[in-house]
Amino acid sequence: MPNALLYQFPIPMSKYYVFFTRNILPQPNVASLVQVAHSANAAANLGLPAVLVYLRKGWNAFNPVDLLFPFQPRKPDDKLAKIYNLQDQLKVVDLPMPCPIDLFDSKWTSSSTIVSKYYLPIHLQKSTKIVHTRDWNFVKAAIKNGIPAIYEQHHHESKKFEPEIVCNPLFQISVTVADTVRNSMIENGMPPEKVIMLHNGFNQLFLARQTADSQIWRQKLLGDGRENLAVYAGGLYPFKGVDMLVDVAKELPGVQFAIAGGDPSQVTAYQQLAKHKQVNNIKFLGYLPQNQLASLLQAADVLVHPHCLTEAATFTSPLKFFDYMASGTPIVATEIPSLLEFQSGNIAATWCEPDNPQQFAESIQASLIKYPRKVEGYAETRDFVKQFSWENRIERILSYVDEEVRSIGS
Incomplete structure (x- = not known):
């Protein structure tokens, strides 16, 4: 039986460029999610093994097989592809979040904890070359699990950046879309050499x-x-x-x-x-x-x-x-x-x-x-x-990434 499961649900051997959002997709009217989806799509268009990882909640998140083998990159379904104008090169993964996840205000029933303590170290780590996300908790979890990370922040936020994270060699670069936000990030502890300003792009x-x-x-x-x-x-x-x-x-x-x-x-x-x-x-x-x-x-x-x-x-x-x-x-x-x-x-x-x-x-x-x-x-x-194409934007971001990490897929 174990061998049958392994053949039915093979563990990917490639090293992926993982774009992560702690949201359910699609949400058509949320600009930040359009940005995440287009960034992942652009990386795939450049020939990189990109995968867009997001959450799945509700009754269809109770499949025990999905909980045991959650990281199965696949093509986007028609609805997701049409809403975000995604091409076939991009792969997606939706991580199941069964109840009572996020129903109660508790650290141990939050999707952030489940992703950081279960999915990332057990299922994503071995198949991930680098992560790219607007989720600071996911960045911290990636660094602690030995995974290089790219962080994006597009708005002013009050959080302080932990020195042990932003000064870690695995923390590659942070990206924002305005000099004013870059300045506030530096004031909150981001090393100036670790944050760049790049405009958004177009599909x-x-x-x-x-x-x-x-x-x-x-x-x-x-x-x-x-x-x-x-x-x-x-x-x-x-x-x-x-x-x-x-x-x-x-x-x-x-x-x-x-x-x-x-x-x-x-x-x-x-x-x-x-x-x-x-x-x-x-x-x-x-x-x-x-x-x-x-x-x-x-x-x-x-x-x-x-x-x-x-x-x-x-x-x-x-x-x-x-x-x-x-x-x-x-x-x-x-x-x-x-x-x-x-x-x-x-x-x-x-x-x-x-x-x-x-x-x-x-x-x-x-x-x-x-x-x-x-x-x-x-x-x-x-x-x-x-x-200002998304592809050009991804190439510029990756120019700040360590050369060894840029060899994504190997």
């Missing part, structure tokens, strides 16, 4: 032209004599400027606005806000999987990025801004600190001050005149953004 599939699907979007969304389409894609939150867009749409009754993103409750709330303000040229499409979003961005005459001047504006590296550029569609964006460097980039973009709906509306009008829609997109923008 290569956004570069592929989707002319037919884009035309279908225009036929679906344009009407009532309107010829121009303005699109926003992202979270439905006031600080991202979505409230302001309702006011902007009212200023431009001849332009059709389409808003992609948000959960059903957020969509309903903004539909009611638009109705209350008597704005009838704005449509809230809800969440769209990435494979549909690319054609919507290419369908627009202008893409809007109305982020307000908040604390988040000092460190955000918005995923959608890079997707916007990859589409080649003209962009109207607010001059928030984290995007100022792109003002000098060779892109078809119009910039205006934040929190000013009147000026934002005027900027949209100016963009429609200066940058008329091109079916093929603006080549200069598409060329500029290529440096």
Whole structure:
């Protein structure tokens, strides 16, 4: 019987580049998980034996065989692949978390403890060359089990970094997306030479032209004599400027606005806000999987990025801004600190001050005149953004990793 089990559930012999998130996938509206999935996908596209490891909870986590043989890398299922635009090269593993894991506020029933004390040392260690994660507890567990680690932190956090971890030779590098976050990490104990700033990236599939699907979007969304389409894609939150867009749409009754993103409750709330303000040229499409979003961005005459001047504006590296550029569609964006460097980039973009709906509306009008829609997109923008592919980002991160560790797969 043991031999039969071994043949049915073989222990992988390869050494993997493990991307770990202590979350259930997919969660379509969570930008941090999109970033994790795209990073893992990019590593696989580079020919590395990458595996995206996440959690599985609920009744389907009670399979005792899965508990005994949890690390079985496989291709992503269709749902996961479509939501995150994953290619076939990437492998995934979902670690089962049966009840009462995470139901009670206890160290011994937390998923972090189960991963660190059971899955990592017993099942992942022998098959892992390096881990890459935004989970600090997982980084600490990896180092303590002799596994090299890459850590990502994209927001300001108050935790102090333990010297025995960050000064350990196994701790390869930490990555953030803003200099302000890098500075706060250093203040909290991260050695300056162990933290770099790199922007987020875009999925290569956004570069592929989707002319037919884009035309279908225009036929679906344009009407009532309107010829121009303005699109926003992202979270439905006031600080991202979505409230302001309702006011902007009212200023431009001849332009059709389409808003992609948000959960059903957020969509309903903004539909009611638009109705209350008597704005009838704005449509809230809800969440769209990435494979549909690319054609919507290419369908627009202008893409809007109305982020307000908040604390988040000092460190955000918005995923959608890079997707916007990859589409080649003209962009109207607010001059928030984290995007100022792109003002000098060779892109078809119009910039205006934040929190000013009147000026934002005027900027949209100016963009429609200066940058008329091109079916093929603006080549200069598409060329500029290529440096920010997820694949390039992974290569730059790995350039900071020890040469011996970079020989992943052996």
